[in-house]
Amino acid sequence: MTSRPAAHSEAAAWTGIINNFILAVFKGTVGLLCDSKSLLGDALYSASEAAGGLAEKIQLQGTQGRRSSVGRSAQPQREGEPLVTIMFTVFLLMGALQMAISSIKEMSLGEVTAPTYLAGVTVVIAVALKEAVFQYQYRQYRKTGEDKRPAYLESRRFSLYSSIAVLLGVFGSMAGGALNIEALLYLDPAAALLIACLVLWRGYRMVTGSIYGTLVQELREEDAASFIETVQRVHGVIMVEELRAHEQGHYVAVEATICVNPRSTVLEARDIANRAKVLLMHRFSHVSDVHIEVIPYDPVYPYKSNHESSSSDTTTLLQ
Known part of the structure; x- marks a missing residue:
């Protein structure tokens, strides 16, 4: 609409x-x-x-x-x-x-x-x-x-x-x-x-x-696809909700919204976002700045997250 x-x-x-x-x-x-x-x-x-x-x-x-x-x-x-x-x-x-x-x-x-x-x-x-x-x-x-x-x-x-x-x-x-x-x-x-x-x-x-x-x-579009693929490899990221790349001269600033387990704590979500930011700036030398917003992923909850072991339903600590 x-x-x-x-x-x-x-x-x-x-x-x-x-x-x-x-x-x-x-x-x-x-x-x-x-x-x-x-x-x-x-x-x-x-x-x-x-x-x-x-x-x-x-x-x-x-x-x-x-x-x-x-x-x-x-x-x-x-x-x-x-x-x-x-x-x-x-x-x-x-x-x-x-x-x-x-x-x-x-x-x-x-x-x-x-x-x-x-x-x-x-x-x-x-x-x-x-x-x-x-x-x-x-x-x-x-x-x-x-x-x-x-x-x-x-x-x-x-x-x-x-x-x-x-x-x-x-x-x-x-x-x-x-x-x-x-x-x-x-x-x-x-x-x-x-x-x-x-x-x-x-x-x-x-x-x-x-x-x-x-x-x-x-x-x-090619850069955005590479950025999304890189962020999705980060342990704890369930999906990339949105990603935008803005040109700043010869460099690129990236804004992304990622989804994590809604049972994750604030510190865990912040750690996931920081690791995604470091990975983007390390793999792409032309990326000068990265801003990542974290939101809970809850379309069909409960579910098994991508960073939990199959034998644990209580801990959300990252490996």
């Missing part, structure tokens, strides 16, 4: 994806009707944001699927996730290149025209909707305490650059047409060229992030 914070985060993510997709269609349609290159470029950037959010959701679902699957069954998902992102990105890069070439050609030939007033109205509406969705998403991420707010703010910064560029391009070109200043007419294709460069940069980040992020995730 999904918790309430996770549900809020999921709703915020899908709201952003749907909003960016709608804005891409809306701005693209008006850009074609009003002959505004910068508005078309901003539509392409909104499409890149929608594709980036969708690729992130696919990667997240694939990661959760790998955690619940074992063996070869997880391999097709691992190979397919970067491929989906790359397919999204290829279309975006092709559109950005076409937009850049078209803008350069238009400026070099001097075939520049001012967009209509509908383009200006569309830009204002789009910026207002984008800002409203940003405020909603940021508040939801802050409520859930998720650690991806810095990355979201960085993405927001480039989105803001795109919004500023299209505002200057559309309204500057409209002012040039109204005041009969030819130089201002070039602001629209110039803004489109700048936005196309932003889309190219975003596409590059999507590809590298997907490939590198997948490799890092695989390495983390």
Whole structure:
């Protein structure tokens, strides 16, 4: 069953994806009707944001699927996730290149025209909707305490650059047409060229992030499996309830929750945790810190623990 914070985060993510997709269609349609290159470029950037959010959701679902699957069954998902992102990105890069070439050609030939007033109205509406969705998403991420707010703010910064560029391009070109200043007419294709460069940069980040992020995730899963296997070898550990590895530069910090016999004393449980910590740091030189929490294991109690002899039911002393 999904918790309430996770549900809020999921709703915020899908709201952003749907909003960016709608804005891409809306701005693209008006850009074609009003002959505004910068508005078309901003539509392409909104499409890149929608594709980036969708690729992130696919990667997240694939990661959760790998955690619940074992063996070869997880391999097709691992190979397919970067491929989906790359397919999204290829279309975006092709559109950005076409937009850049078209803008350069238009400026070099001097075939520049001012967009209509509908383009200006569309830009204002789009910026207002984008800002409203940003405020909603940021508040939801802050409520859930998720650690991806810095990355979201960085993405927001480039989105803001795109919004500023299209505002200057559309309204500057409209002012040039109204005041009969030819130089201002070039602001629209110039803004489109700048936005196309932003889309190219975003596409590059999507590809590298997907490939590198997948490799890092695989390495983390392999390390986590080795950590769990090592902890389970410690005498007195019944099972590893949870284990997380956090990167700290070139080193790794491990947080684990282990289950022990509920009849063990506090000193015995502490000794088991200390031996697990020492074993992890001894076997893995890149582990810099280990924090282990001990909880009793009691799903079907009474039972025979893994550190008790078959002839004794009273002592819990460790050998």
